[in-house]
Amino acid sequence: MANANTNNTEAAHVSIDSEPAHVISTAVECHDDDDVGALHDVVQGLPSHAVKDLLSVGVCTRCILRLFGIRGNIYSISAISPSILNSVIGEQRHDEDISSNSKESEFEEVLCALCLGILQFTYCDDKEIPVKKGSANDMAVAISELVKREGYQIDSFSLEVSVPPIILENEHSVRLYMKRKYGTEPWFQGGPFSQSISAKDALKFSLAKPLETLLDCKSGISNFRIRLTFSHKSSKVVQSVAVSKQGCKRIKTGNCVNSLDDSVAGDIECSDLADATVERSFDGLQDNESSEFFKFPLEKVNDACHLVLLCQRTPIYFGGRYLKYSRNVSQTRWIIDDERMGEASVEEIIGSNIQPLCQGDNYKFHAAGREDIDVRMLGSGRPFLVEVQNARRIPSEAFVREIETNINNLENKLVGVKNLKVVGIEGWTMMREGEAEKQKQYAALVWISRPLEDVDLDSISSLKDMKILQGTPIRVLHRRSPLQREKIIHWMKIERIGGSSQYFLLHLCTQAGTYIKEFVHGDLGRTHPSIGSILGCRAEILQLDVTDVKMDCFLTE
Amino acid sequence: MKDHSVDHTINLEHEHKHEHEEEQDSLYRILVPDVRDLPLTPPSAIESNFVSYFAPDFTKPGHDQYVYRHANGLCVIGLARTHVAFKDTSGITAVDFNVGKSDRSGIKVTGKRKKNAQHFESNSALCKVNTDDASYIVRCCVKGSLLEVNDRLIKQPGLLNSSADREGYIAIIMPKPADWLKVKGSLLGLEEYKKLREC
Numbered sequence: 001m002a003n004a005n006t007n008n009t010e011a012a013h014v015s016i017d018s019e020p021a022h023v024i025s026t027a028v029e030c031h032d033d034d035d036v037g038a039l040h041d042v043v044q045g046l047p048s049h050a051v052k053d054l055l056s057v058g059v060c061t062r063c064i065l066r067l068f069g070i071r072g073n074i075y076s077i078s079a080i081s082p083s084i085l086n087s088v089i090g091e092q093r094h095d096e097d098i099s100s101n102s103k104e105s106e107f108e109e110v111l112c113a114l115c116l117g118i119l120q121f122t123y124c125d126d127k128e129i130p131v132k133k134g135s136a137n138d139m140a141v142a143i144s145e146l147v148k149r150e151g152y153q154i155d156s157f158s159l160e161v162s163v164p165p166i167i168l169e170n171e172h173s174v175r176l177y178m179k180r181k182y183g184t185e186p187w188f189q190g191g192p193f194s195q196s197i198s199a200k201d202a203l204k205f206s207l208a209k210p211l212e213t214l215l216d217c218k219s220g221i222s223n224f225r226i227r228l229t230f231s232h233k234s235s236k237v238v239q240s241v242a243v244s245k246q247g248c249k250r251i252k253t254g255n256c257v258n259s260l261d262d263s264v265a266g267d268i269e270c271s272d273l274a275d276a277t278v279e280r281s282f283d284g285l286q287d288n289e290s291s292e293f294f295k296f297p298l299e300k301v302n303d304a305c306h307l308v309l310l311c312q313r314t315p316i317y318f319g320g321r322y323l324k325y326s327r328n329v330s331q332t333r334w335i336i337d338d339e340r341m342g343e344a345s346v347e348e349i350i351g352s353n354i355q356p357l358c359q360g361d362n363y364k365f366h367a368a369g370r371e372d373i374d375v376r377m378l379g380s381g382r383p384f385l386v387e388v389q390n391a392r393r394i395p396s397e398a399f400v401r402e403i404e405t406n407i408n409n410l411e412n413k414l415v416g417v418k419n420l421k422v423v424g425i426e427g428w429t430m431m432r433e434g435e436a437e438k439q440k441q442y443a444a445l446v447w448i449s450r451p452l453e454d455v456d457l458d459s460i461s462s463l464k465d466m467k468i469l470q471g472t473p474i475r476v477l478h479r480r481s482p483l484q485r486e487k488i489i490h491w492m493k494i495e496r497i498g499g500s501s502q503y504f505l506l507h508l509c510t511q512a513g514t515y516i517k518e519f520v521h522g523d524l525g526r527t528h529p530s531i532g533s534i535l536g537c538r539a540e541i542l543q544l545d546v547t548d549v550k551m552d553c554f555l556t557e
Numbered sequence: 558m559k560d561h562s563v564d565h566t567i568n569l570e571h572e573h574k575h576e577h578e579e580e581q582d583s584l585y586r587i588l589v590p591d592v593r594d595l596p597l598t599p600p601s602a603i604e605s606n607f608v609s610y611f612a613p614d615f616t617k618p619g620h621d622q623y624v625y626r627h628a629n630g631l632c633v634i635g636l637a638r639t640h641v642a643f644k645d646t647s648g649i650t651a652v653d654f655n656v657g658k659s660d661r662s663g664i665k666v667t668g669k670r671k672k673n674a675q676h677f678e679s680n681s682a683l684c685k686v687n688t689d690d691a692s693y694i695v696r697c698c699v700k701g702s703l704l705e706v707n708d709r710l711i712k713q714p715g716l717l718n719s720s721a722d723r724e725g726y727i728a729i730i731m732p733k734p735a736d737w738l739k740v741k742g743s744l745l746g747l748e749e750y751k752k753l754r755e756c
Contacts, residue, residue: 477629
C-alpha cells in the first residue's frame with residue numbers, strides 16, 4: 001500500500017491536463033489562481049452534452065467532476081458551483097437556484113441526487129437539525145472544534161468516511177445510463193468513468209487539507225481517528241441482493257481500488273465493508289442482468305443524510321511488571337454479593353494511576369497468569385498490560401516514569417511496578433506468547449507431621465523434571481472441568497528454617513498451570529505425587545510466594 | 558529509562574548483577590518467617606478450607622458418615638472414624654462401587670457444567686465397603702450431582718483404614734443451594750458430634 005499523502009496533498013496533479021497545479025497556501029480559503037485556472041482548463045476538456053445531461057438529472061458539480069475522475073487539489077475549493085461548468089456547457093443557467101451570478105461561491109438549494117448532499121456539505125446533525133456548510137473549510141472547522149473541545153492532543157489524524165449504500169447504487173445506475181447513451185462516442189472509449197473517484201474519497205480530499213491546517217498535523221495512518229458516518233432513510237434493499245449474488249465475500253478495505261488516501265488502512269468498518277461488497281458485486285453484474293436494479297432517472301432527494309461525527313483514539317497500552325506485597329490483595333477487582341474480597345486489587349491500584357493521567361474513558365487490565373489473593377508476587381514481577389480506551393493525551397517517557405514512582409511510593413505499599421512504559425500492540429503478543437510453556441518459581445512455607453531429616457533434603461533435590469498428575473483441585477472444581485492434568489516439577493530445594501524441625505521453605509520451579517498448594521498437601525490424594533507422598537507423611541502449606549515468572553517481556557533493559 | 562548511578566563508569570552488566578543480588582537479598586528477608594509466629598501444629602487443609610458436618614447412624618445404627626463442605630458448595634463424603642465398619646478387627650478389605658442401578662466408578666463427568674453427572678438422593682447408595690465379616694452400604698447423605706468417586710479405593714481399600722478422613726474419602730457431591738439448606742439442619746457440627754460419640 002503506497003502512502004498516498006505525497007501524491008495528494010503536496011503536489012496536486014490533474015489527470016487530464018498534464019500541467020501540475022501549485023500547492024495550496026496556508027490560508028485555506030485563498031487558492032492559487034493557478035489552481036482555479038487549472039480547474040477551468042480541465043473542465044473545458046469535458047464533453048459538454050454529457051455534463052449537461054448529468055446536471056439536468058440532478059447531479060451536483062463535485063459529483064460530476066469526480067465521476068470523470070478528475071483528481072487534484074480541487075475538492076476543497078469553495079468556488080465549485082454550477083457556474084464553473086457554464087464555460088463547458090456554453091450557456092448561462094437560469095434556474096432560481098443561483099442567487100447571483102457574480103458570487104463565486106453559491107449555495108445549491110437542491111440536494112444532489114447522487115451524493116445526497118454529502119459533497120455539498122449538507123447534512124442533518126445528531127439533533128436532526130439540517131446543517132449547510134458553505135465550504136469544506138467550514139465543515140473542517142466544525143470537526144476541529146469537536147477535537148479541541150474533547151481535549152485531544154494529537155500529532156496526526158486518520159480521516160474515515162462511510163456513506164449510505166444507496167449512493168453506490170445510484171452511481172451504478174448513472175454509469176450504466178452513461179454507457180448506454182454515450183458508449184459509442186470517442187471520449188467514452190478512453191474510459192473516463194473507470195477512473196471515477198468515490199464520494200467517500202472526494203469528501204476526504206476536500207476535508208484533509210483544511211483539517212491539516214486547523215489541527216496543525218498531517219493526515220494519514222494514525223491512532224487518532226476522525227470518523228464521519230452518513231446514513232440515509234432510503235438506504236435499504238440493494239445490499240441484500242448484492243450480497244446474495246456474491247455469497248457474502250469479505251473484502252479487506254486495503255484492496256479498495258479507489259482509495260487514494262490510505263487512512264483507512266487495515267480497518268474493516270461495517271459500512272466500508274458493505275460498500276466494498278456492493279461495489280464488487282456491481283462490477284460482476286452484466287448489463288442485462290442489472291437492469292432490474294437500474295433506476296433512471298434517479299429519485300429526487302428530499303432529505304439530507306444524517307451525519308454522526310466521532311473522534312476516537314485507538315487503545316494505548318502500558319506494559320510493565322507488577323509485584324504484590326500483600327496477602328490480602330486480589331489481582332483483579334473481586335466482588336461477591338456487593339462485598340469486595342480483599343482490601344484492594346492490583347488492577348485498580350495500577351489502572352487508577354494510569355487512566356486519569358491519559359484522560360481516557362476507561363481501562364482494562366491484562367496479566368500473564370495470576371496468583372491467589374493470599375499469594376505474594378515477588379522477585380522480578382509478573383508481566384501486565386493496561387489498555388486505556390480513548391486517551392485524550394499520551395504521556396511522555398518522563399511522565400510514565402513519574403507514574404511508576406507514584407505507584408511505588410504509595411503509602412500502603414501493597415503493590416509495586418517495574419519497567420512501566422507505553423508499548424505498541426506487540427506488547428499483547430509478547431505477553432500471550434508461550435504463556436502456557438513458561439516456568440514459574442515459588443517459595444512455599446511447608447509443615448510436615450514429623451521432624452525433617454537430612455535425607456529428606458536429598459530425596460527432594462534429586463527429583464528433576466518430575467511428572468505429577470493433578471485432578472482438578474476441589475477448591476476450583478465447581479467452576480472448572482473435572483480433568484486430570486499432567487504437570488512437570490522442574491526442580492525443588494528444601495531450605496531449613498532455624499529453630500524449627502517441622503517447618504521448612506520449599507523452593508520449586510514448575511510448569512505453568514501447576515497448582516502448588518495441592519502439590520504440597522495432596523488434595524485428599526487427588527494430586528499425586530505430592531510432597532506428603534514423597535516424604536511419607538502429612539504435609540501442609542501455610543504460605544506461598546511467587547518468586548519468578550520466567551518470561552522475556554517487559555524486563556529491565 | 559534506567560536511573561543511572563552517579564558514577565557512570567560502572568558498566569551495565571555489573572549493574573545488572575548488583576541489582577539482581579540486591580533483589581535476592583531483599584527477597585530472602587521477606588521469605589523467611591519469624592519462627593515465633595509459627596504454631597506448633599498448623600490447621601490442616603481440610604480444617605482451613607472446609608466446614609465439617611456429621612451424619613451419625615445414617616439410615617442404620619453405627620453408620621456414621623462425614624460431610625466436609627467447601628466454601629464453593631462442594632461436599633466431600635466419607636466414613637467417620639466412629640463408623641461401625643472400623644470395629645471389625647480385619648479392617649476394611651474391599652470397596653465396591655457397583656451398587657444400585659449402576660457402577661458409580663464408571664460415570665464420566667465432563668465440562669464446566671458437569672455434564673453427565675448423575676443426580677442422587679441423600680439415601681442413594683454410593684458404594685459397599687467390605688470387611689472379613691460384613692458389608693456396609695455407604696450413602697450420599699446429601700442430595701445432589703455426583704461429581705466423582707474416589708476410585709483409588711478400588712485398588713487401595715486400606716486408605717480407609719489409615720486415613721478415612723483424608724485420602725480415604727468416598728465421593729464428591731455438588732448439591733443445589735436449596736437442597737443443601739434442607740439437609741443442613743439434620744447434620745451435626747464437629748463439637749456436637751464429638752459430644753455425642755464421646756470422642
